[in-house]
Every structure is written in C-alpha cells, then in structure tokens.
Amino acid sequence: xxxxxxxxxAILIRNLVKKFEDITAVDELNLEIKQGELFGLLGPNGAGKxxxxxxxxGLLEPTKGTGLVRGFDVTxxxxxxxxxxxxxxxxxAVFNFLTGRENIELFGNLHSIAKKDLEERIEILLExxxxxxxxxxxxxxxxxGMLRKLNxxxxxxxxxxxxxxxxxxxxxxxxxxxxxxxxxxxxxxxDKTIILTTHYIEEAEAxxxxxxxxxxxxxxxxxxxxELMRKYKTKNLEEVFLKxxxxxxxxxx
Amino acid sequence: xxxxxxxALIKLEFKKLIRQPAILFLNLLxxxxxxxxxxxxxxxxxxxxxxxxxxPGLIVYAVIFIIMTVAQSFSAxxxxxxxxxxxxxxxxxxxxxxxxxxxxxxxxxxxxIIVVALAFILGFRxxxxxxxxFLALPITAIFSLSSVGLGLITAxxxxxxxxxxxxxxxxxxxxxxFGTFIPITETxxxxxxxxxxxxxxxxxxxxxxxxxxxxxxxxxxxxxxVVSIVIIIIGIVLFGKYGKK
Numbered sequence: 120x121x122x123x124x125x126x127x128x129a130i131l132i133r134n135l136v137k138k139f140e141d142i143t144a145v146d147e148l149n150l151e152i153k154q155g156e157l158f159g160l161l162g163p164n165g166a167g168k169x170x171x172x173x174x175x176x177g178l179l180e181p182t183k184g185t186g187l188v189r190g191f192d193v194t195x196x197x198x199x200x201x202x203x204x205x206x207x208x209x210x211x212a213v214f215n216f217l218t219g220r221e222n223i224e225l226f227g228n229l230h231s232i233a234k235k236d237l238e239e240r241i242e243i244l245l246e247x248x249x250x251x252x253x254x255x256x257x258x259x260x261x262x263x264g265m266l267r268k269l270n271x272x273x274x275x276x277x278x279x280x281x282x283x284x285x286x287x288x289x290x291x292x293x294x295x296x297x298x299x300x301x302x303x304x305x306x307x308x309x310d311k312t313i314i315l316t317t318h319y320i321e322e323a324e325a326x327x328x329x330x331x332x333x334x335x336x337x338x339x340x341x342x343x344x345x346e347l348m349r350k351y352k353t354k355n356l357e358e359v360f361l362k363x364x365x366x367x368x369x370x371x372x
Numbered sequence: 373x374x375x376x377x378x379x380a381l382i383k384l385e386f387k388k389l390i391r392q393p394a395i396l397f398l399n400l401l402x403x404x405x406x407x408x409x410x411x412x413x414x415x416x417x418x419x420x421x422x423x424x425x426x427x428p429g430l431i432v433y434a435v436i437f438i439i440m441t442v443a444q445s446f447s448a449x450x451x452x453x454x455x456x457x458x459x460x461x462x463x464x465x466x467x468x469x470x471x472x473x474x475x476x477x478x479x480x481x482x483x484x485i486i487v488v489a490l491a492f493i494l495g496f497r498x499x500x501x502x503x504x505x506f507l508a509l510p511i512t513a514i515f516s517l518s519s520v521g522l523g524l525i526t527a528x529x530x531x532x533x534x535x536x537x538x539x540x541x542x543x544x545x546x547x548x549x550f551g552t553f554i555p556i557t558e559t560x561x562x563x564x565x566x567x568x569x570x571x572x573x574x575x576x577x578x579x580x581x582x583x584x585x586x587x588x589x590x591x592x593x594x595x596x597x598v599v600s601i602v603i604i605i606i607g608i609v610l611f612g613k614y615g616k617k
Contacts, residue, residue, distance in 0.1 A: 176460050198462060206460045212453035214384065216391040228380035229461040257391070273457075 128190075129154045129281050129312035130175060135184035137170050137336075144170040146336035148184070152314060152329075154280075157307045159327030160316045161356060163368045167336035168316035169209060172283045175314075176206045188281060202230070205279035209286045209316075211263075211270035219254035219261070219269050220245070223276055230277035237276070244272045247302055263290045271299070281312040288322060300326055318368055320357045332360055339363050373470065377463050381471030388445070389479065398441050403434035403483050407490040410553065423496040427487060428576030429553025431508070432569045434483040435516050436547050438476055442523025443536035446611065451532060455616055469608055473520055480516035481509050500582025507579050511593060515572040517600035524607030528615035568603070571596045 130152040137145040145167045152158045160168045173179040175186050177197040186193040188200045213222045220241060227237040245251045248268040253261065258269060271287055284303065288296045303326055306313055317323050323330050324344045332340040332347075340347055340363060344356060351359045360368045389395055407430050411423065449455045458468065488496070488505050498504055522543040530536035550560060551569030564570040571592040578586045 178456055178460065198464075201460060201462045204460070206457070208453055208457060210453055212457040214388075214454065216388060217384070221387070225380050225384055226461060229377050229458070229463045231374055231376050231462065277461075 127154050128152070129156065129188070130158075130314065131185075131187040131190075132171075132175075133185045135171070135174065135186055136182045137167070137174060137179065138182045144336050145174070145181075148333075148336070148338055150331060150338060150341070152312060154312055155307070155310045157303070157313045157315065157326055157328045159323035159330040160314060160333055161318070161320070161323040161327075161330050161360075161368070162316075162333035163318055163366075166333045168333055169285055170336075171333070172206070172285050172314065172316060176204055176283055177201060178206075202277070203280045205274040205277055205282045207271050207274035207282070207284045207287050209289065211266035213258045213266065213269055213273065215259035216257060218257050219250060219265075219272075222258060222269060223254070223272055226273045227276045232277065240276055240278065241272075244275060247305070248272060249298070264292065264295045267291060268295075268299075271302075275306070279311070281314070282306065284313060284315045286316055286318070288317070288319065296322075320355055320368065324356055330356060332356070332363070334360070334364055373464065373467055377467045378471055378474075381463070381467060382475055385471060385475035389475075395441055395445070398437055399479050400482065400486060402437065403430065404486050404490055406430055406433065407487045408494070411491060411494045411496070414553075423491060423494075424498060424577070424580050425555075426553050427491045427496055427498075428573055428580060430487050430491075431484050431512060431576060432515075432573050433548060433552040434487060435480050435512055435519055435572075436544050436552070436569060438480065438516055438519035439523045439526060439543050440537060440540040442472070442476065442520050443526035443530060443540045444533045446524065446527035446615065447530050447536040448533040450527070450616065459616070465612065473517065473604070476516050476520045477513045480513050480519075484509055484512050498580035498582070500580055500584060504579040504582070504584065507584060507589075508576055511572060511575050511579075511589075511596065514593070514596050514600055515568060518568040518596075518603045521600070521603035521605070521607035524604075524611040524615065528607075528610045568596060568599050571599075 128151055130150065132148050132150040135145055135148040136143065148171065160171065162168055170179065174181050175188055175193055177193055177200055180194060189203055191199045193200060217225065223241050224237065245254050248271065250265065250268050250272065253265050258266065261269065267287065267290065275282060288299050291299060303313060303315065315326060327344060329341065329343050330347060331338050340359060342350065347356060347359045348354065351362045353359050353362060357368055389399060410426050410430060414426070484505065492502060523540065526536055526540045526543065530539050547567045547569035550556060550564035551567045551573045556564055575589045575592040578589050
C-alpha cells in the first residue's frame, strides 16, 4: 500500500502512456514535479496536457506506466488523491441553476469542510477573485469571465496541496487574465504545488518555475523558462517550440 | 457514507427540481395538470373509467415519467462535465447514487400526494378510505426505484439529453399502455405482467377499493421489490461502467 511520500516530490510520472484506440495521447511521459513548484505544461491543443492532468486526478486510467501524487498511485489510491487535489477543468463546469455561492458550498461540502471554515474560505476566495456580488446570482447569468473565476474558486475550495489548473485563463480579457495570474502567484506563496496547462507562451513564462513542453504526447523540453531559452538560444518559449518541432504552438489552435 | 455529502447532494437535487422549469413541470406540475384534466374530461363510469380506476393509473403514469427526468438529468450533467467534476471530489459513488435515489423516492411520494389530494378535492372518495394513501406511498416509492434504474439505462445509451428524452419513451410507452389508466383486456393483461407498472397499478386499485389485506398486494410488493432492485442495480452498474464517458 502506498503512503504519502516524505520527500519533496508532489508528482512523479514514469513511462506514462494513454491511448484512445489508435491515437496515443500521452507517450512514455516521465516527469517529476516538486512540492511548492509552479509547473507549466505548455503545448498546442491536443498535445496531451489535459489527458495528463485527467490521469493524475483520477478521471482517466493510464494505458501503461505509473503516476504518483504525493506518493499515492493514481490507479489505486484515488480516494486519497481526491482529498489532496483541486482540479480546475478547461471548460467551466458549474451548476447553472445554483448561485455562485451555492456552487462553492456544494463542492466544499463534498470535501467535508466544516461549515465555519467553509464560510471563511468562500468569503476570502470570492473577495480575491472579485466575485462577491455576482456570487448571489444564479450562474446561468454569468459572463464567460465570471464562470472561469467560479470554476477556479471551486477547484481551490478544499485548500488543496496540489492544484491542477487546466487553461485557467482561456477566454479572459487581459485585465482579468492578469488578475488571475496574481491570484495563482499568491497560491504559490502558500507553498501550494500548481500544475498549470496553457498554450499561452507569456503565461507559461510569467508564472512557471519550470516548464515542460509537450507535443504529440511526448515531453520534448523541460527546464526553467530561462534555461530553455538559453539552451535553444531563443528570446521566448514560442521560439523554443519552433526550434524543436519546426511549428508554432499557436498553429495547433 | 458521509452525511454532509449526502445532504449537500440531496439539497442540490431539490434545488434542481424547484429552479429548473422543465424538471419542475415533468415531476410535479404534469401530474397535477393530468389529474385535473383526466378527472374533468375523461372519467366516464359507463366506460369503466371512474375515479377509482383513473387515480391509480395517474399515479403510475406520473412515476413512470421519472425515467425521463433521471435520464435527462444524468446525460445533461455528463455533457456539461459536471459528473466528471463531481468525481474529482472525495464524494463516493454510493453517496452520489444514494442521494439521487432518495430524492426520486421523495419525489414519487410527493407525486402520490399531489394526485390523491387533487383527486380528493375533485370528488375522489376511495371505498377503502383516503387513509389507503399511507399504504400506497411505500409501494409507489419502491416502484420509483425501477424508474430510476430505467432512467440510468436510458442515460447510458443516450449521447445527449435530447436523445435521452426520445429513448426514454422505449420504457415509458409500454408501461403507459399496459399499466396506467388505459383499460386492458385479458390478452393485453398477459403482456402487462411483464411491466413493473402493472404490479403497482394492481396494488393501488386494491388499496383504494379497500382490499388492504388482499394477498395480491403482498405478492405484488415482493415482485415489485425484486424487479425494482434488479433494474436499479443494472442501471447503476451500466451507468458506472459505460455512462460516465
């Protein structure tokens, strides 16, 4: 039986493969993410970023290989893993007939958070993401930006040790995107491990301690943004991707 | 099973019932409207369709429609990514399914009360006394399990909520024709015995006729319990295995 790792590893992936019939979405992926690290998984659409996150959060079974979250096996210890993680899915998944606050309360209750703690966390998160007033209304009337904020709050209501943020800023206007970046940085200060998938180069560069560039399910580059730019003698990560693959990340979108 | 999760999920279901007009209509307003329309327009003692014939049929009819609402609800939540999201929490499958079953049982009970209360206002005076409703409630609740199970099977084979609406009629129509308020002949009765609704209808008629102690009610109850439990287990297993994707 697995036990929570005492070392500094939050995520450990070994030879991970995920196939959907004849398509290989994740191909022999090896990766280690440290506790407290803000790790950016960068790549074009369909590169295998979401599939990797879904495997780590127990939504998908790997075809082959192992994935450990704080030492717990993703195929065997799902219940334990679910209490450690928060997943912000790419498409905002909220109950549109509930108010924003009711949505958050629901997920807080499913994480068995005590009523008083839950109320406090809701207030803090709503204020930080400027959703206090909107939270009183049913989510069906929310703008795209409000839905993404609510989506993010729900993912973090259990104060997870590890947060999987799957394209958290897609569809946000520049101001809201910057505000979300600040919020994500504030999580890092609380020693949370954050795995951020994005196809926005500037987002990966601005936020990530380290970046893993993924393409066709394979990890093709790994390091800090500066290390990667230095190694490939480029000015940004887009050029790193271009040098390795001969394509631009945004071409795949 | 954690009580906090279960309570939160049941609360969610009742908010869905109250705040989503289509679900509210199908579950509560539809039985009420149907009762009023049938009792005014179609109850005709000369055709054998007096109130004591129509009312049990209306109760069965209302509960059969749980198939559609369950199928729509599950397939919509799957399509919107909500089932996936819920499954990233420590919530267990038994808490999730348990909350849905409890809610539907309660809805079935409310449906019986609505139909009987409206029928009573419109002149329905069962021979066995109105207190027969207390025996009708648990039997109807057991039958509702089969509707939940059939709803889950429907959601498993439907890709979208729209498809679920159409496919649910595969299970609704036979039970409607062979086990509600449509008079059946001896030949069609043989077919009807293959429908769970037949056993509820027969029991309700016996109850409202005052035959509370009739052995057939007990037999029907056993058949209904076994059939409903088998159907709901099949529904849960199929949906768990194939329906969440």
